[in-house]
Amino acid sequence: MKKKYSILLLATLSIITFITLIPTISAKSSNLSDSQFELKPLPYAYDALEPYIDKETMMLHHDKHEKAYLDNLNKAISKYPELYKMGIEGMLKDLNSVPEDIRETVKNNAGGVYNHEFFWSIMSPEQNQTPSGDLLKAINKDFQSFDNFKTKFKEAALGRFGSGWAFLVKDKDGKLSIISTANQDSPISQGLTPILGIDVWEHAYYLKYQNKRGDYIDNWWNVVNWKQAENNYSDKK
Template sequence: MQNFFRRTILLIVGLAIPLLFACQSSPQVDASPAVSSGLSAAPAKLDPLPYDYAALEPYIDAATMRLHHDKHHATYVNNINEALKAYPDLQKQSVDTMIRNLNNVPEAIRTKIQNNGGGHVNHTMFWQIMAPKAGGEPTGAVAQAITQTFGSFDALKQQFNKAGADRFGSGWAWLVSDRQGKLSITSTANQDNPLMKDPNAYPILGNDVWEHAYYLKYQNRRAEYLNNWWNVVNWQAVNQRYAQAQEK
């Protein structure tokens, strides 16, 4: 009986030793999460929303946010990566750099980068300048600049909303700043970004007036959407972009 137990123990030890060495020699798997590259293009990535889909209710509904971010924005990102597959040198640039220098983008993919790169940059900003429990009066340096330029916040809203309402078809309304901190309002068609035409027109605030941004909730009532949108504007983020504009 003792010999039986001795043989059993030796057999177990004999099997365990190779397994132990195998575990020690196995390569370690890096379980750390991948860091999103945001507006980098190697490849471009879709960052998650900084809040829940329903966080901007009742002004922007959860169904719109899910469709807008997970489908429309994701498509822009996928199209960028598809367009850049044959251009490894361009993959080293940020999407922001490419849309600022469209003439340097090969003609074969220039329109794709203009449309999809613009869509990626525009929407990345759009999610950041909105927040739950936001809105209200502007704060900080941008509040002073608004008063100096437009006379009042109400005057800014009227002019900005008009730019959005007058944009025929799809596009954006923008509040831009130059390097001296001077503000102006403009609008662009489709997914064009103000920086595509004017490197000194840095967008600090933008509202998407494509129908996919509001139609599920507001149908054809774009003016109502434009008015309600001010209730989700994140003035802290707008102030950060205003400071960045003067550093560019």
């Protein structure tokens, strides 16, 4: 009898302990889920950049392509949840701190998320803006003229073989330069501050422009958010 009672008591205690732990387990799972990176909405409507960038391209670009980078990033760092504390920008600025077995995956996918969020911010429905202030002065200083800058920027964007980006960047001394990066490589991994940038992956323009990358670049200037570019140059958020 005593033996049966002991077994029953142990079973009851085990059930109570398990029930007590359920909220703790759920809380841990919830916290992990809450810490995952989430897709940010576009800062404007999908059709806001028409007629230069079409609605369908923006929907696919944001909802499918950027979302895929985000999902891949969350999956890659799920076994190292402490990386969420670094943030996307932090990981890209210090890739050596990312475990080697996922470093390349993080570089590609965190870069894909960062570059696209930057890209959305550097375009605006307020079309046909022009640069001004300190940024325009710096452009004229480092590229002789705004028109010369646009020519060199287009050359960099056209010259990127395959997929990648062209960026106007600022170094630690404040000097401007134009760089072209492959795939989803980000300027911040090179210690550079991006001022503006254009995505020249085919998914960014092919539905509207097919293989005419040059036409896409020429029309893209109409939606550049020069106010944000000035903030980027002045380190204003």
